[in-house]
Amino acid sequence: MEKRILKDENDRVDGIFKVTGKAKYFAExxxxxxxxxxxxxxxxxxxxxxxxxxxxxxxxxxxxxxxSHLNKPSAPGYEQDGGSPLKIFYTDKIFYNGQPIAxxxxxxxxxxxxxxxxVEATYTKEQFNTDFDKAVADAKAKKLQGQPDYKRxxxxxxxxAEVKIEEKYHLPIETHNPMELHGMIADWRPNNQLTVYxxxxxxxxxxxxxxxxxxxxxxxxxxxxxxxxGGFGMALRTWPVEIATIMASKYLGKPVKLMLTRMQMFTxxxxxxxxxxxxxxxAKKDGTLTGITHLAFxxxxxxxxxxxxxxxxxxxxxxxxxxxxxxxxxxxxxxxPIWMRGPGEATGAFALESxxxxxxxxxxxxxxxxxxxxxxxxxxxxxxxxxxxxxxxAYRIGAQKIGxxxxxxxxxxxxxxxxxTGYGVSIGVFNANRGRASVKGILKADGSLxxxxxxxxxxxxxxxxxxxxxxxxxxxxxxxxTFELGDSSLPPxxxxxxxxxxxxxxxxxxxxxxxxxxxxxxxxxxANMDATSxxxxxxxxxxxxxxxxTKQSQAGKEREAYSMYSFSIHFxxxxxxxxxxxxxxxxxxxxxxxxTIISPKTARxxxxxxxxxxxxxxxxxxxxxxxxxxxxxxxxxxxxxxxVNADIPEIxxxxxxxxxxxxxxxxxxxxxxxxxxxxxAAVANAVFNxxxxxxxxxxxxxxxxxxxx
Amino acid sequence: MHxxxxxxxxxxxxxxxxxxxxxxxxxxxxxxxxxxxxxxxxDERFAELFERIPLNLMVNNQTYQASVEPRVTxxxxxxxxxxxxGTKKGCDHGQCGACTVHVDGERVNSCLSxxxxxxxxxxxxxxxxxxxxxLHPMQAAFIKHDGFQCGYCTPGQIMSAVACVNEGHxxxxxxxxxxxxxxxxxCGAYPNxxxxxxxxxxxxxxx
Numbered sequence: 001m002e003k004r005i006l007k008d009e010n011d012r013v014d015g016i017f018k019v020t021g022k023a024k025y026f027a028e029x030x031x032x033x034x035x036x037x038x039x040x041x042x043x044x045x046x047x048x049x050x051x052x053x054x055x056x057x058x059x060x061x062x063x064x065x066x067x068s069h070l071n072k073p074s075a076p077g078y079e080q081d082g083g084s085p086l087k088i089f090y091t092d093k094i095f096y097n098g099q100p101i102a103x104x105x106x107x108x109x110x111x112x113x114x115x116x117x118x119v120e121a122t123y124t125k126e127q128f129n130t131d132f133d134k135a136v137a138d139a140k141a142k143k144l145q146g147q148p149d150y151k152r153x154x155x156x157x158x159x160x161a162e163v164k165i166e167e168k169y170h171l172p173i174e175t176h177n178p179m180e181l182h183g184m185i186a187d188w189r190p191n192n193q194l195t196v197y198x199x200x201x202x203x204x205x206x207x208x209x210x211x212x213x214x215x216x217x218x219x220x221x222x223x224x225x226x227x228x229x230g231g232f233g234m235a236l237r238t239w240p241v242e243i244a245t246i247m248a249s250k251y252l253g254k255p256v257k258l259m260l261t262r263m264q265m266f267t268x269x270x271x272x273x274x275x276x277x278x279x280x281x282x283a284k285k286d287g288t289l290t291g292i293t294h295l296a297f298x299x300x301x302x303x304x305x306x307x308x309x310x311x312x313x314x315x316x317x318x319x320x321x322x323x324x325x326x327x328x329x330x331x332x333x334x335x336x337p338i339w340m341r342g343p344g345e346a347t348g349a350f351a352l353e354s355x356x357x358x359x360x361x362x363x364x365x366x367x368x369x370x371x372x373x374x375x376x377x378x379x380x381x382x383x384x385x386x387x388x389x390x391x392x393x394a395y396r397i398g399a400q401k402i403g404x405x406x407x408x409x410x411x412x413x414x415x416x417x418x419x420x421t422g423y424g425v426s427i428g429v430f431n432a433n434r435g436r437a438s439v440k441g442i443l444k445a446d447g448s449l450x451x452x453x454x455x456x457x458x459x460x461x462x463x464x465x466x467x468x469x470x471x472x473x474x475x476x477x478x479x480x481x482t483f484e485l486g487d488s489s490l491p492p493x494x495x496x497x498x499x500x501x502x503x504x505x506x507x508x509x510x511x512x513x514x515x516x517x518x519x520x521x522x523x524x525x526x527a528n529m530d531a532t533s534x535x536x537x538x539x540x541x542x543x544x545x546x547x548x549x550t551k552q553s554q555a556g557k558e559r560e561a562y563s564m565y566s567f568s569i570h571f572x573x574x575x576x577x578x579x580x581x582x583x584x585x586x587x588x589x590x591x592x593x594x595x596t597i598i599s600p601k602t603a604r605x606x607x608x609x610x611x612x613x614x615x616x617x618x619x620x621x622x623x624x625x626x627x628x629x630x631x632x633x634x635x636x637x638x639x640x641x642x643x644v645n646a647d648i649p650e651i652x653x654x655x656x657x658x659x660x661x662x663x664x665x666x667x668x669x670x671x672x673x674x675x676x677x678x679x680x681a682a683v684a685n686a687v688f689n690x691x692x693x694x695x696x697x698x699x700x701x702x703x704x705x706x707x708x709x
Numbered sequence: 710m711h712x713x714x715x716x717x718x719x720x721x722x723x724x725x726x727x728x729x730x731x732x733x734x735x736x737x738x739x740x741x742x743x744x745x746x747x748x749x750x751x752d753e754r755f756a757e758l759f760e761r762i763p764l765n766l767m768v769n770n771q772t773y774q775a776s777v778e779p780r781v782t783x784x785x786x787x788x789x790x791x792x793x794x795g796t797k798k799g800c801d802h803g804q805c806g807a808c809t810v811h812v813d814g815e816r817v818n819s820c821l822s823x824x825x826x827x828x829x830x831x832x833x834x835x836x837x838x839x840x841x842x843x844l845h846p847m848q849a850a851f852i853k854h855d856g857f858q859c860g861y862c863t864p865g866q867i868m869s870a871v872a873c874v875n876e877g878h879x880x881x882x883x884x885x886x887x888x889x890x891x892x893x894x895x896c897g898a899y900p901n902x903x904x905x906x907x908x909x910x911x912x913x914x915x916x
Contacts, residue, residue: 007849007852007853011853012855015851015855016852018860019835019844019849019863019867020835020836020839020848021793021834021864023860025797025861027788028788028794030792109785109789110778110781114780177895178861178895179799179805179807179894179895179896180859180861227859228859229860230859230861232895262799262801262802459859459860605855605898608900608901609897611897612894612896612897613897636802637799637800637804644890645885645889645890645892645894646887647890648897648899648900
């Protein structure tokens with residue numbers, strides 16, 4: 001690695017690699033003898049493979065193998081019962097359309113791609129259903145409890161309230177679509193030694209999954225994932241296609257690279273599940289909430305169950321004595337979903353925060369005032385105080401910055417020509433997690449510090465944040481510190497998910513730095529040096545080239561005494577065109593309340609990115625299926641609309657930036673999820689304020705606005 | 710799917726014919742080579758020989774002479790043959806911009822260009838943008854304004870941004886946004902990308 005020069009200590013530590021093209025992502029390791037895998041996928045939605053003709057493909061130039069259920073190498077973990085991942089090449093059953101059924105491996109990508117087109121399959125077909133709405137409505141369809149029912153006080157208290165609303169909210173399937181395509185390079189060597197270059201949010205998790213499937217020791221498996229081109233949740237598990245790549249390498253004794261196509265990103269690596277939610281709210285005429293009911297149906301697959309925290313927020317976000325929730329998952333014949341940024345909480349927040357706005361309107365109250373009036377002092381669900389919560393301050397800052405005083409409570413009041421202006425607000429909240437991680441610190445006599453942990457950076461700036469924590473504690477300039485990650489041989493850390501990395505790994509960085517400092521102080525004392533001596537002098541005096549130590553850090557009993565959350569408030573100003581129904585987001589203000597801000601530049605970017613994702617969720621993103629065939633019909637970037645540059649207005653980000661006194665030594669909480677949670681509701685609420693039209697079915701496309709009365 | 714890879718037998722028979730005819734021609738012209746080639750996968754080697762097309766191009770001021778299959782995209786050629794992996798693959802359909810390079814100074818989606826279409830052309834990739842260890846002003850501005858998170862779309866964004874400035878499409882933030890909308894950033898760094906371009910384009914000079 002070349003020397004990094006940081007013009008500003010807040011710049012990303014890996015920025016130089018990313019802007020020069022030197023950052024290497026999984027597919028960019030040129031292993032000698034590398035071969036290329038290309039997948040063949042099912043063309044039916046449900047049934048069984050009857051014949052698979054691979055002869056022509058095998059004869060095609062450059063082809064080394066065609067792998068399928070007919071000839072796969074042994075994966076002993078797949079031979080056992082239990083677990084329900086799609087056991088790739090260990091079944092002839094088809095569970096969804098586009099399921100991988102074979103992999104062609106050739107000596108070039110083009111040859112593998114061509115040969116894959118020569119594989120022919122025949123099937124016996126079965127009846128299927130990919131329509132989630134239909135499955136939910138079908139009384140006979142299978143339905144499973146996704147989370148235990150929750151009840152506090154009187155069930156469905158809203159029904160007898162002075163003022164009540166009851167509404168249904170729909171979310172479509174969304175697809176993560178990180179810019180980097182998924183895949184893996186697998187290099188299986190004799191004696192069951194395996195090296196993989198992966199796209200993963202957790203190198204240790206990937207290592208563990210591979211060890212389980214192939215029944216080889218963890219130590220035999222090295223997972224490298226230094227740079228990850230985005231994940232947003234889809235790289236939180238090891239997918240069947242990765243196992244297939246390893247199988248191919250094991251079979252051939254050569255390194256195999258698989259890179260999915262963009263189309264395959266819709267069917268092989270998860271999605272945000274569709275959801276149908278009903279919210280009932282009851283309030284007194286003075287605006288006191290008296291009942292919250294949140295009932296949710298979430299999509300899952302028939303072969304593997306997926307659940308998430310859709311109904312969590314309703315249980316504690318507002319002061320209310322009567323709350324009940326129910327979360328049911330309903331299988332359809334599609335690939336299994338996975339958490340997508342904000343995960344279930346973002347799904348739930350769209351419904352709840354839209355409903356809160358609807359209730360404020362029913363009460364003829366300012367929705368901000370209504371929220372402040374029902375802001376809880378304690379967490380009623382856990383019956384605990386919040387460790388740190390500054391929502392009222394966040395409301396005040398955000399309202400001032402967006403120009404909330406310009407807003408009229410009566411919808412459709414601000415009209416300029418064909419454009420109607422509206423303002424919306426919503427809240428986001430996510431559990432401030434902290435897990436267990438280890439970090440090794442190596443303090444060198446040349447004045448540098450190396451920190452190592454098997455964590456990941458899918459984009460938030462893990463290395464930058466960790467470096468800033470260490471820099472401040474050790475008083476070492478940021479460009480003299482290197483943080484190594486993305487390698488399973490480093491000290492263990494959990495996967496990067498659930499907004500926990502800064503809190504979890506940062507605490508271990510803190511602890512190892514504190515330990516290194518005390519070691520230096522001891523060494524100084526031994527050498528009769530002043531306790532405050534510079535570590536370089538101390539190491540030299542002791543004839544030590546370096547000192548190193550590893551510390552494990554985890555949360556303690558404080559989590560039993562306090563309820564810990566990160567919060568965000570999103571303010572959105574929109575303009576809606578009267579004739580066309582086009583929504584233009586005019587201005588965004590997001591305020592983060594997530595403890596101390598460690599890395600101001602990357603933290604701001606994370607909030608900006610969440611808002612951009614939120615614009616997509618609110619206005620453009622929907623994975624559309626033709627239910628006659630069970631196939632996605634917009635599985636590409638031309639038809640699945642993620643926001644582009646011109647969709648995004650000015651975004652202002654503000655932070656409360658006060659330490660949470662209990663969460664961890666830094667007082668810092670995660671913000672990857674809260675950046676997006678609730679955002680789509682702020683847009684929906686702004687559209688309502690602009691037009692008087694309430695769209696409860698995402699995305700809010702012009703046709704829905706025009707059709708709404 | 711590449712159009713040249715369509716699943717019909719025409720391609721196969723054409724290929725078989727090529728194998729046979731080239732073998733005959735080769736035997737007639739150079740018996741010793743043909744005899745040598747006849748050992749092992751002879752017809753395979755001949756097919757490979759005749760299915761490749763010579764290509765001369767200049768990438769980052771370095772000349773390359775190669776022979777490539779006509780179906781190889783410029784993107785795959787850069788990444789897999791030249792190991793210039795700074796140019797990214799995001800969709801292979803010209804829909805995301807991650808593969809943006811400059812061909813004779815203009816921004817091009819390298820996934821939509823076959824390598825052989827670039828005979829004699831001058832290609833600049835992200836690896837060729839800096840002047841030695843000195844970053845191009847756009848690269849420096851992307852770092853300063855944090856115009857990226859995961860970094861995967863970044864090379865394409867920067868190549869596109871340089872072209873955007875040189876095209877003169879930087880008269881307002883909204884014009885920049887419009888002319889940068891062929892480059893998707895899923896992490897959502899758009900406002901920061903615009904900040905970087907605004908800074909570099911001040912003064913109105915080409916870069």
